[in-house]
Amino acid sequence: MSFLAPLMLVGLVGLAIPVVIHLIGRRRATVVKFAALQFLFGSRRRTARRLQLRERALLVVRVLACVALAVAIAKPFTSCAARGPTVTRGPQAVVFVIDDSFTSGYRLGGQTLLARELDAATRILNQLGPEAEVAVVRASEGAANPTELSREQLRTRDALLDLTPTMRPADLRRALTRAAQLLAGSNHQRRTAYLLAPITATSLASGEAPWTSDGPALELIDVRAGASLPNLAVTELAVTPDGASGTRGLAVVAEIANFSTVAAGGVTLSVAIGDTVVARGQLDLAPGERKRKRFLITLPPEVRAAPITVSLPADALPVDDRRVAIARLGTELRVLVVDGDARTDRHDDEVFYLEAALRPGDRGEAGTTVTKVVPEDLDGVDLDAFDVVILANVAALPGPRVDPLAAWVRAGGGLLVAPGDRVDPAAYEATMLPLLPQSLRDPIDTAWGAAPDERAARALHLTKWEADHPIFAPFGKDDPGLADAAFTKVMLLGPTTATADRTVLARFTNGAAALVAATVGDGQVLLYTSTLDRDWNDLPMLPGYLPLVQESVRFLARRRAAVATASVLVGQGQSLATLELKKLEVRDPGGAVAVFEGARLDGRSTVRYPTTARPGVYRVVGTDRAGDTRERTELTFVANLDPRGSDLTPAPPALLPQAGTPGNGTGKVPRRRVELWHAVAAVLLGLLLVESILIQARR
Amino acid sequence: MRLDPALLARLGSLAIKARLIVDSALSGQHRARLHGSSVEFAEHKEYSPGDELRHIDWKALGKLDRYYVKQYEQESQLTAYLVLDGSGSMRFAGAGLAKVEYGGLALAALAYLISKQQDQVGLVAFGGADGLRHVPPRAKGSHLGDVLAVLEAVMTAPQGTTAGPAAALERVGELARRRRALVVLASDLFDPDDQTVGALKRLRAQRHDVVVLHVLAPEERTLPYEGLTLFEALEGDHKLLANPSAIRADYVARMDGFLAHTKDALAQAGVDYHLTPTDRPLDETLLAVVANRRGQRERR
Numbered sequence: 001m002s003f004l005a006p007l008m009l010v011g012l013v014g015l016a017i018p019v020v021i022h023l024i025g026r027r028r029a030t031v032v033k034f035a036a037l038q039f040l041f042g043s044r045r046r047t048a049r050r051l052q053l054r055e056r057a058l059l060v061v062r063v064l065a066c067v068a069l070a071v072a073i074a075k076p077f078t079s080c081a082a083r084g085p086t087v088t089r090g091p092q093a094v095v096f097v098i099d100d101s102f103t104s105g106y107r108l109g110g111q112t113l114l115a116r117e118l119d120a121a122t123r124i125l126n127q128l129g130p131e132a133e134v135a136v137v138r139a140s141e142g143a144a145n146p147t148e149l150s151r152e153q154l155r156t157r158d159a160l161l162d163l164t165p166t167m168r169p170a171d172l173r174r175a176l177t178r179a180a181q182l183l184a185g186s187n188h189q190r191r192t193a194y195l196l197a198p199i200t201a202t203s204l205a206s207g208e209a210p211w212t213s214d215g216p217a218l219e220l221i222d223v224r225a226g227a228s229l230p231n232l233a234v235t236e237l238a239v240t241p242d243g244a245s246g247t248r249g250l251a252v253v254a255e256i257a258n259f260s261t262v263a264a265g266g267v268t269l270s271v272a273i274g275d276t277v278v279a280r281g282q283l284d285l286a287p288g289e290r291k292r293k294r295f296l297i298t299l300p301p302e303v304r305a306a307p308i309t310v311s312l313p314a315d316a317l318p319v320d321d322r323r324v325a326i327a328r329l330g331t332e333l334r335v336l337v338v339d340g341d342a343r344t345d346r347h348d349d350e351v352f353y354l355e356a357a358l359r360p361g362d363r364g365e366a367g368t369t370v371t372k373v374v375p376e377d378l379d380g381v382d383l384d385a386f387d388v389v390i391l392a393n394v395a396a397l398p399g400p401r402v403d404p405l406a407a408w409v410r411a412g413g414g415l416l417v418a419p420g421d422r423v424d425p426a427a428y429e430a431t432m433l434p435l436l437p438q439s440l441r442d443p444i445d446t447a448w449g450a451a452p453d454e455r456a457a458r459a460l461h462l463t464k465w466e467a468d469h470p471i472f473a474p475f476g477k478d479d480p481g482l483a484d485a486a487f488t489k490v491m492l493l494g495p496t497t498a499t500a501d502r503t504v505l506a507r508f509t510n511g512a513a514a515l516v517a518a519t520v521g522d523g524q525v526l527l528y529t530s531t532l533d534r535d536w537n538d539l540p541m542l543p544g545y546l547p548l549v550q551e552s553v554r555f556l557a558r559r560r561a562a563v564a565t566a567s568v569l570v571g572q573g574q575s576l577a578t579l580e581l582k583k584l585e586v587r588d589p590g591g592a593v594a595v596f597e598g599a600r601l602d603g604r605s606t607v608r609y610p611t612t613a614r615p616g617v618y619r620v621v622g623t624d625r626a627g628d629t630r631e632r633t634e635l636t637f638v639a640n641l642d643p644r645g646s647d648l649t650p651a652p653p654a655l656l657p658q659a660g661t662p663g664n665g666t667g668k669v670p671r672r673r674v675e676l677w678h679a680v681a682a683v684l685l686g687l688l689l690v691e692s693i694l695i696q697a698r699r
Numbered sequence: 700m701r702l703d704p705a706l707l708a709r710l711g712s713l714a715i716k717a718r719l720i721v722d723s724a725l726s727g728q729h730r731a732r733l734h735g736s737s738v739e740f741a742e743h744k745e746y747s748p749g750d751e752l753r754h755i756d757w758k759a760l761g762k763l764d765r766y767y768v769k770q771y772e773q774e775s776q777l778t779a780y781l782v783l784d785g786s787g788s789m790r791f792a793g794a795g796l797a798k799v800e801y802g803g804l805a806l807a808a809l810a811y812l813i814s815k816q817q818d819q820v821g822l823v824a825f826g827g828a829d830g831l832r833h834v835p836p837r838a839k840g841s842h843l844g845d846v847l848a849v850l851e852a853v854m855t856a857p858q859g860t861t862a863g864p865a866a867a868l869e870r871v872g873e874l875a876r877r878r879r880a881l882v883v884l885a886s887d888l889f890d891p892d893d894q895t896v897g898a899l900k901r902l903r904a905q906r907h908d909v910v911v912l913h914v915l916a917p918e919e920r921t922l923p924y925e926g927l928t929l930f931e932a933l934e935g936d937h938k939l940l941a942n943p944s945a946i947r948a949d950y951v952a953r954m955d956g957f958l959a960h961t962k963d964a965l966a967q968a969g970v971d972y973h974l975t976p977t978d979r980p981l982d983e984t985l986l987a988v989v990a991n992r993r994g995q996r997e998r999r
Contacts, residue, residue: 029927029940035788035798036919037932038891039953040939040946052940 001676004075011070018062022055058694061687068684076676085194085219087124091131093149093186093216095179096121096156099197100163101140101170103645106198106229106317116223117196118160124194125157135182136160139175139197141168141642142571142611149186167319167570167614169645170203176210176218176657183216191216195657198224202644204655211657218657224650230260232267232312233320233646235290237567239308239327241554242296250327252295254310258285259647271295272309273327304329305633307617320646324617324638326566333368333557336386340394340422342374350393350420353540354532357549368553375401383408387557391435392532393420396427406434410521414556418528419443419491420535429494437502437518437527439494443536444512447488459486462514462539465506471515471555472505474547481544489536490514491529517555524556566637574609574637576620581632583623589616589639612639704796704804704981713807713847713854720808721815724982724989743767777818777881778836780871781806781846784864784886784914785826785853787934791887793916793977799826801977802885802914803854807847808985809883814843821874822846823867824853831867835874865894872902883988885912885975887919888961896961900968910971910988913961917976920954922947 003009034040098121104114125134133149134156143166150156176193183191197203199222236255252271258264264285271279279295299306311322335358341350351372358368373381375394378401383389389405397405409415415435425440433439447455462482465472475482493513501519508514516527530536532549539545568574576584576596583597586609596607612618620635743756746766759767783806789799796804806822813820820843821836832853834846864886871882882902888895888911902909918924924943931938958974965972971991975984 029929030924031929031931032924033791033933034919034930035791035887035889035916035933036950036954037930037937037939038889039950039957040930040941041937055940 001076001078003071004077006074008074009070011073012067014066014070015063018059018066021062022059054694058691061691061694065684065687065691068680068687072677072680072684076680077673078676079673085120085124085221087127088190089127089129090190091188092128092133092190092192093183093188094124094128094132094134094191095149095182095193096124096134096136096160097139097172097175097179097193097195097197098136098160098163099139099170099172099203100143100166101203101645102165102167102319102641103170103198103200103203103317103648105165105319106231106648108224108227108229108316112165113198113223114163114165116225117221118163120196120221120223121160121194122157125153125160128153133186133188135179136163137175137179137182138163138166139170139172139203140166141171141174142166143168143175145175145178146182149182165319167641169642170197170200172197172199172203173210180211180215192219193217194219194221196221196223198222198229198648199651199656200647201649201651201655202647204651205644215657220656222650224648228261229316229648230258230262230264231317231320231646231648232264232285232315233257233259233317233643234269234310234312234323235320235643235646236292237308237310237323237325237640239325241329248299248301248329250297250299250308252279252297252308252310252325252327253292254295254323255290255292256283256285256312257290257643257646258287259649261287263287268313269293270309270311271297272311273297273299273303273306299327299329305636307636307638317646317648319615320641320643322615323640324567324615326617326636326638328566328634328636333388333553334386335368335370335553336381336383336389337370337372338375338378338389338391338394339372340375340392341420350531350533350535351390352533353545354390354392354549357540357546358553378405383413386413388414388416388553390416390418390532390553392418393422395422396424396431399431402431402434406520409435409523409525412522414524414526414553415520416526416528416552416556418530418532420531420533423491425491425494435520435525437516437520437525438513441492441494443489443491445489455488456486459488460490460508460510460512461485461487462506463509465515466503469503469505469517469555471517471548471551474551475544479544481542482539482548485537485539485542485544487514487530487537487539489530493527493529526552526556568612568637568639569642570612570615570639571642572639573611574618574639575606576609576635576637577606578604579622579624579632579635581622581624582627583629584632584635585621587619587621588612589614589618615639615641704801704977704979713803713851714811714844716804717807717811717847720804720981720985721812724808724985725812742770744770777813777816778875778878779809779813779818779820779881779883780836780875781810781820781822781850782864782867782871782882782884782886783822783824783826783850783853784867784884785824785856786862786864786886786889787826787932788887788889789826789914790933791916791919793918795916795977797854798887798914798916798977800854801975801981802912803850804981805912805914805975805984806883806885807850808981809988810843810846810850812985812989814838814840814846820846822849823871823874824849825862825864825867826853826856831870833870833874836880863890863892863895864888865890865898868895868898868902872898872905872907875905875907879906879908881908881910881992883910883912885914887914896964896968899965899970903968903970908971908992909969910973910992911965912973912975912984912988913958914975914977917978920951920976922950 098117100114104112104117106113128134133151134153135146135149136156136159137145176195179193183193193216195218199220234254235257238253240251242249242251254269256267256269266282267285269281269283270277278297281293281295283291283293285291305326305328308325308327309322314321337351337354339349339351343349346352355370358370375397383404417436425442428440446458446460450458462485467477487508490508490512503517504513505517506514512529514529518525534540578584578601584601584607586594594609601607617636617638620632621629622632623629743759744767746755746768750768754768756767756769783803785799789802790797810820817838819836819838822834825831832849834849864884868884886895899909899911922943927940928943929938929940962972973987
């Protein structure tokens, strides 16, 4: 301990004062020579002893009070390792870089990290003195920051107190760069940036270093104070149609990340449609592990679009424990079936089984509309009104009919070609090649010349299908629904055509291709080498036929049906189709409404909702020219948190700004002065209080 | 007229004070003698109505067939031992006389009275510079001067001793041997070991008449002091800094308990006990003793 004014210790001679007072006090007592002292001792020995002790205590208290007074005036101080920031009073330029990202909403010890940051910043601000110029730079992405330093510290304090966590991740490098710019504009020699944040690796990962070693002084205040910040988060969510679960079936795939150094066991994951939980699952996560969980759910009848929420039990950072996606049943698939072998008897028709598979039960909610034409009627058909065209046992089309079809495919259409007895490979070679992934060759008939009882044994079977392809997603390996199908006749394929992107998705047991996929322009073509009816195989009679047809059609239609994503990250904007509406209102999850009408809407095909500020569902209400106002579910979109902010892994020293390394690279732990006179003065007051009590008790 | 002890103390020699006390006490009294309990037959007197039946001499009735009444007379010479406690605690004065002065005056008056009766009076006193002092009992007129001189010496000694009166009483027991005597003790009986009461009981057991003047200052009964007070022991070096108001009630209770205990113990032993505050007129004290002795004699 040292003293700023050691001469003031002369005051210690004041120690004599209480001693003198004590002695005078003793002398002041009336002296009585008394005979019956044994009765006094006997009666109140304890009282007397207490009085004696009280007198001595009074003396001690007074002596200590004198010592405390002298020591306090001498201004004692000590020094200790500077764990906290070094703060110097006087003229200087200071920038507080505050992490107000959603990460700062993490609760640690009953307090959010942002509250800790603000406490620390306020303490520093109080020590700077009125001559300091100060600014507050917010570190969350997209935050508006000041352009100059200010001496109005009251406003700075108010600005600090008004801060709340945003829903954006932190970008500390950008914020520090901004701080460096502000400090560079200052005339003060002493320039310091205080970075108050849970300094995470993700928040420093991008961008260049804000300054080099000759930059301003940087005081790092990691508000995590050495504590680990475990966090579970839903980092991805995808909702796709699932044919195996029916026409209203959805596959929900959520990615859960364990940003922690400890394992998380039995984590419960809930899936809700709207506000109704429809599925739950559990998973175990190793430290730092990410896992995907797939749920199959079904949208309720009559609901064509709904928000799907996947959530975890709330943890210290609850805001990233849920993620939302919009599940929207696509507009009905419009399938044009070109029946190359139409019959009056439906059961003999080439596409009887195909139609049944496309519209099971012929129900309106099948999601598919099927239009059947014969090849001759193809000229009058508007192909743009369809998503998928199926050529079922269609004899080779003449060139003038092939060209528009090929153009339609290249523009994004989906085409399925299935052969049959009416398909002549040579004729196809002549005109149909633009539509085919591979040229056709003559079919092989495994039953040719075989006795009836040998036909089954000589039949081919499907094998080696691409299980990872969306078409085969509903099928397991060796699924009997496909593997048991017997193919007695299949079309062989010739050499590869000019189609570059060609994949054999399935083969027969003899190695011949069974299903070939190819990308043609923006479109997709599937070539099936057997018939869609029972003429060449018995697949239509097996349970695998329906999902195979459904998935194939959906696969073909997907590329064409692709629309702008309905999910953005918080902070991003979203383009909305105007749908020739007169007025659009976008309501964010907090209830704030953005209105597009008049000049902002007229004559535009899209408008842009500028910035999403909150995670959740953004609903759009539209008013058409006729004055009809209703929610436009097709425009509903969601915003989710940037998963980068969920990772609270501390930044490694290499990522820290150069000037901010501990001790500025000198290796010496900085020391700070701790003034003690406040404590001594407090002790003095306490002693005076005790003295008053003792005096009162003596009376 | 009542003799204020403080006023009396300012008068001349102890002999004059003793005489004043006795004269004041006996003024108007038809007969005042200090009796012992030892009496003997004097003569017969023919019975007349009013005489006590218990004094009728039944043997004379048998021999002479007449009623005669026995008349007794005090033993020709009373032997009295006066014991003055001159210990340190007796030096306490309070607002009036010191206890040792009051006790000494009372004993001087008794000595004067006894000497005037031509009875023998002796003195055992302690507490002076010479320790235990003894004046053997004599009936001569000049002997009173010796007694009073020793009394005065003890009364005016600068400081007392820490010893209690038990040793002095034991000495009296030895001096009186088997001859019955009147023993008068003036003391505050502040004896932590109760040895004094034990010694008094032993004297009673030896059939001596014992009178105790329990001398206490009024301040010792009520502890009337106020404010921070440093009590210093008159015997020993004990000191006590205390607030009297905080301890008064307890002190008085203990003092009253001590007095009651002492009175009971001495009454059971047949000791003539007189609680004698130092503000009480000395002639009253003398009269109380004389009257009490007379009463006892008549009861016998």
